[in-house]
Amino acid sequence: MRWHIKSSYQIGLVFALALWITTAPAFDLTQDVPNAVELPYLPRFANTILIGYEQHAAATTKIPTAAWQSRAKKSDWEEALTLNGEVTRLLYLAPPKVNSLEVMRYYQKQLAELGYQSLFQCAGTKYCGQNVDDFYSNATHGKQFISNYILRSVYSAGSVRDPRIQVVQRLHDGTESYVFLFAALQDNYADSAAGERVAIFIEAVVTQQAAAPPPESSSTAPSHHTTVTNAVLNATELAQQLTDTGRAVLYAIEFDDAQQTIRPAADAQLEQIALLLQQQPQLTLYIVGHTDNVGELKSNLQRSQQRASQVMQALIQRFNIAAKRLAATGMAHLAPVTSNAEPAGRMRNYRIELVVN
Template structure:
């Protein structure tokens, strides 16, 4: 083959090589406490603009184009839901960014359910069903986007994934949504179980107390567990407890120690204010990530480590 032909062929091969980088813990410009989804990564030069991971939530992905403005094969998945939005500066096209994600997902074992552009997907009505993170985390132009959905079954666990790529001015935005299907764990621990745990082990982990990421304000969903803590303490007037906050290892150690302490204090303050528990019965402490019960190297392990514990002195 002539040298010129060889050079052209080499250039084509180089151009088509995937541009997704290996998953990284964080990059300059990423939003706080965010990271790539393991095994997928990001398009080169991208920064994370939005990051939302729920241990249990629901996401709807489209496995087929719309017909007459309506979904024909929506897949609603309940389980662990990860939504990560990226921004890439001017240069690449929507198609290039999407194709790189599609190639990476194929390598990760996902089968393609749907890959389409605007008109083939179903236009604006289709783009409005994606569950995109809010502006400015993610921008979606209903007249200019590409969508991919895939599915993988591994070791009996079903995982769905979608990628929506669109544009705002010259910047490319991409949202990766990963939905790992599984049944919700029963995280409710009643007063009797708390008393049993304290009596047998001297402590009990509570996973029914919820905070927003990096916040120490109790969420309304925490009320049933707080009711049970109050029931335990009201039923045993001589019982004093330590309320201990725990975090995962994401973020600076000093920050996590302070955050875990503030979360423990938020629980104590609510028990005093709402249930009239005497404050001197409630000691508080925060140990950050220093007492893990799971691996901080995995999402499932980090979920176990984010907890509040009652400890009997």
């Protein structure tokens, strides 16, 4: 008798589940989620679909400033800011065959032009952290969209590849604003149409009124430590840029301004340059330093030459690259990639380039 009761209950449960699946409204992955209010200052990547949206007039949230740490008891960001303010979260699906590097570079360019400053950036699980997608897929962290099964299954466990993070900050008219971007190729086990595509998670936070910044002084040169385009390019990406344009533009090699010495954060990019040279033993490179137009030409030539030489010596001494495969030179501000009229442009012009010899 008990067996019959249990079997009847199970059959009824299966029937109810089947009925719910067949009658539940379909989630249209070809249309934007209705009634969403996107960030007016940050246009979406071309041909993306907005599948998730929520906004809170007042909320508390965490914005990462360091990599994800996977721990036995509790996984979380190694370092993070806890912010209170207006929070907007957006979730986009990029078109098929678009990679996360394309997406991130697009947003970094937009944010640079808006004057945002980088707080943290990374590429790949080595630098962003193993299982970094847990920040979304584990609902306890408060980032996951939970209104339907497709949104809950974005960044399905074990499917995330080539993750990239950019976190930026801007102080404007007495208000602090932050943007946290996460882009990664992912699968969606709930719906194949939402899988094998880059998913783009964006969280924007506007805090309460903050103290106004001090007025800028025309006699003070801007800091060059921080740039919103300083993503590490891996060896494959370096090779592709060199093939396509004959040069690779690097923003992830930063220096201490006073000593012109390479900062430790540059190690990740130096490793990838060394790997490229190991993979292509016939390749020889010029390492070219560039500056913005702040300061005299003579001092900028000296500074850019010193920085290029520092990169060359690091590759020779620390990564055993043959000296005859490298040459260093400085161009000062004689080859800008954009106008130096605005701070964002000057930040983009301050860079190291690799040029095929």
